[in-house]
Amino acid sequence: MAVKIPRLAIMGHPNAGKSSVVATLTENDRIAIDKRAGTTTESTSYPVVIDGRTVIEFIDTPGFQNPNAILEWFQANESRGDLARAFVDSHRDDPLFAHDCALLQPVAEGAGIILVVDGSKRIKEKDRVEIELLRLTGRPRMAILNNLTNQDRHMAQWQDALSKAFNSVREFNAHRATYSERIKLLEALKSIDQRWEERVEEAIAAFACDWERRTDQAVDTILRLLEEALSYRVTRTVKSGKLVFKSGRDRIRDEVAAEFEQGLRQLELDAQEQIRANFRHHVWNLPPDSILNQDLFSDEVGHALGLSRRQLAMVGVAAGAASGATVDLAAAGHSLGAGALIGAFTGGVLGLVGGKALARLDIERAPGTQRFIMGPVSDPRFPFVLLDRIVLYSARAMNWAHGRQAADEEAANKVPERVVERRGFAEALAQSQQRELARLFQAARRGRDVTEREAACREIIKEILTGVATSRIDSRADM
Numbered sequence: 001m002a003v004k005i006p007r008l009a010i011m012g013h014p015n016a017g018k019s020s021v022v023a024t025l026t027e028n029d030r031i032a033i034d035k036r037a038g039t040t041t042e043s044t045s046y047p048v049v050i051d052g053r054t055v056i057e058f059i060d061t062p063g064f065q066n067p068n069a070i071l072e073w074f075q076a077n078e079s080r081g082d083l084a085r086a087f088v089d090s091h092r093d094d095p096l097f098a099h100d101c102a103l104l105q106p107v108a109e110g111a112g113i114i115l116v117v118d119g120s121k122r123i124k125e126k127d128r129v130e131i132e133l134l135r136l137t138g139r140p141r142m143a144i145l146n147n148l149t150n151q152d153r154h155m156a157q158w159q160d161a162l163s164k165a166f167n168s169v170r171e172f173n174a175h176r177a178t179y180s181e182r183i184k185l186l187e188a189l190k191s192i193d194q195r196w197e198e199r200v201e202e203a204i205a206a207f208a209c210d211w212e213r214r215t216d217q218a219v220d221t222i223l224r225l226l227e228e229a230l231s232y233r234v235t236r237t238v239k240s241g242k243l244v245f246k247s248g249r250d251r252i253r254d255e256v257a258a259e260f261e262q263g264l265r266q267l268e269l270d271a272q273e274q275i276r277a278n279f280r281h282h283v284w285n286l287p288p289d290s291i292l293n294q295d296l297f298s299d300e301v302g303h304a305l306g307l308s309r310r311q312l313a314m315v316g317v318a319a320g321a322a323s324g325a326t327v328d329l330a331a332a333g334h335s336l337g338a339g340a341l342i343g344a345f346t347g348g349v350l351g352l353v354g355g356k357a358l359a360r361l362d363i364e365r366a367p368g369t370q371r372f373i374m375g376p377v378s379d380p381r382f383p384f385v386l387l388d389r390i391v392l393y394s395a396r397a398m399n400w401a402h403g404r405q406a407a408d409e410e411a412a413n414k415v416p417e418r419v420v421e422r423r424g425f426a427e428a429l430a431q432s433q434q435r436e437l438a439r440l441f442q443a444a445r446r447g448r449d450v451t452e453r454e455a456a457c458r459e460i461i462k463e464i465l466t467g468v469a470t471s472r473i474d475s476r477a478d479m
């Protein structure tokens with residue numbers, strides 16, 4: 001028999017977390033998940049399509065309706081071999097078993113089984129019935145222990161009961177699983193049926209390739225954001241008549257500064273949107289105090305992210321020396337957070353703002369008009385803050401399991417508490433890497449060709465992103 005795409009039916013009690021597992025494995029956050037039991041009422045197939053090719057397929061199911069009756073029938077007919085198929089064949093027209101036939105249909109057609117159990121609950125008789133029933137189907141089968149309420153005391157008992165009946169038993173948390181944990185689960189699928197090995201290998205390779213491509217796309221988005229933000233300017237031409245009084249000048253200056261800030265915020269939002277879509281998220285939950293909820297120019301963001309003053313001075317001087325110009329970065333040692341900088345905007349219509357401002361304002365005078373030009377960003381700290389924030393956002397997009405959706409994190413069954421570091425990523429880079437980035441920032445700010453600098457920075461940013469998507473979720477994703 002030709003080996004087809006691996007298909008796996010996800011079975012288990014109502015509310016065991018079946019749909020959550022499917023959503024996480026297929027990166028589909030549109031699958032209905034709810035704290036009430038009975039959310040899934042029909043079996044639905046979710047193929048994973050990569051490059052137009054289905055590599056694996058998961059079938060979300062509502063679980064059994066009459067497990068006792070099925071088990072009894074299986075036990076009475078054990079000699080008939082392929083029991084799932086035999087059961088479906090002989091109950092096809094029985095309305096009492098319409099639901100169970102629909103559930104067993106994919107299994108009858110050869111699908112493997114993933115049983116999802118809530119390992120935090122005690123094993124009950126009906127669990128044993130289902131375990132035995134699934135064993136008797138003879139299909140390749142894996143059991144997933146989803147520890148919904150973080151109670152370990154029944155886990156050993158589950159392991160014991162499941163390992164006797166399933167080819168593989170794994171702990172898997174549909175809310176916390178990272179990319180690498182998803183891959184590990186797929187790896188384990190290889191062992192549940194040798195005939196699948198090659199196809200599962202292929203599926204894993206496709207997943208890995210796709211992830212790499214998405215990571216590269218995220219790096220692209222980040223580089224573009226930085227370059228666009230650093231070359232961003234706002235220009236406003238005003239009739240001189242409107243600038244006779246100081247109040248008029250101040251108003252224009254404030255408006256131009258506000259537009260400048262708003263433009264930068266929008267660039268960040270656009271980049272976030274691309275990254276969110278790249279990692280296929282439609283919903284997720286940000287804790288109210290998340291640094292991603294704070295304004296880009298707030299003190300809190302300015303303090304938590306970016307380089308320390310000392311680091312900045314170190315890379316600033318070096319970058320300046322290398323390019324023969326020290327104007328921008330020499331002031332680095334004195335700079336405050338980005339938030340303080342824009343607040344310290346005092347240049348007025350005369351234009352020169354000084355080392356503490358986000359950007360300088362120039363005014364070009366022509367007969368009858370004046371042109372206000374704000375930008376590009378001159379604060380050497382700002383691009384590092386922006387980089388840190390978009391990396392944080394990416395970390396969240398990469399690590400937020402799709403089955404978690406916008407789960408109520410205050411619920412009793414929430415994920416483990418962790419101490420969240422309130423620090424960015426740029427600070428932890430090697431000085432040579434910080435310097436490399438500072439050079440790119442400076443070139444972008446000066447409107448120079450950045451292609452030459454980009455390659456090294458691309459690698460640095462990719463290294464950061466790769467680092468955040470390992471088996472342990474980087475706690476900073478919760479910042």
Ligand SMILES: Nc1nc2c(ncn2[C@@H]2O[C@H](COP(=O)(O)OP(=O)(O)OP(=O)(O)O)[C@@H](O)[C@H]2O)c(=O)[nH]1
Binds near residue numbers: 062
């Ligand atoms: N904390 C936590 N909650 C989870 C996890 N997996 C599922 N849940 C929650 O458990 C509840 C049920 O999840 P579903 O995925 O809808 O369960 P189901 O087995 O598909 O339920 P039915 O379709 O009703 O049979 C939801 O409130 C989920 O958010 C998990 O890994 N951790």
Ligand SMILES: [Mg+2]
Binds near residue numbers: 033039061
């Ligand atoms: Mg469901």
